[in-house]
Amino acid sequence: MATTLDWYGCATFRLRTGGLTIFLDAYIDRVASAQGPGVRAEDIDVCDWIIVGHSHFDHLYGAERIARNTGARIIGSYETVRVMEATGIPLDQMICVSGGETVELGDGVRVSAFPSQHSCVWSHAQMGQPDEVCIGDLGVTW
Secondary structure, three states: OOOOEOOOOOOEEEEEEEEEEEEOOOOOOHHHHHHOOOOOHHOOOOOOOEEEOOHHHHHHHHHHOHHHOOOEEEEHHHHHHHHHHHOOOHEEEEEOOOOEEEEEEEOOOEOOOOOOOOOOOOOOOOOOOOOOOOOOOOOOOO
C-alpha cells in the first residue's frame, strides 16, 4: 500500500493511504500577510476524512469548506462537532470522539483517539511565573 504525507504548514497534513485521502486538521488558509501553501481550503476537491486534533482555529478552520466540497466525514471532539454543525455541516457527516474510540476509515485504515486536554489555560488571567504550577484560571487539572 503506497502512502504519501503532504504538509500544509502548522499542524495540517494530507495523508493518502489505502485509497483514501485523509486530512489531519484543516487549517490551510492564512491571513493575507502570511504566506500559505498556495492552495485554499475551498480548492480541495478530493477528501474522504478530516481528523481534527482540537477545536482551535489553527486546526479546525477550513474543515467546513473541505467537508462541504468533498462530502468528507469529520472526526473530532464534541466541541469540533458543535462548531462544524453551526457552519451547516450535517451531524451524520461527523463522528464525535473523546478518547478511547477507534474508527474504521476503510480499506484496513483506522484511527484511534486518545483522551487529552488542551485549552487556553490563561483565558481570563495573567500568565503565572515560570515556577508556578499551571492549572489555568478555569481550575482544570489532570
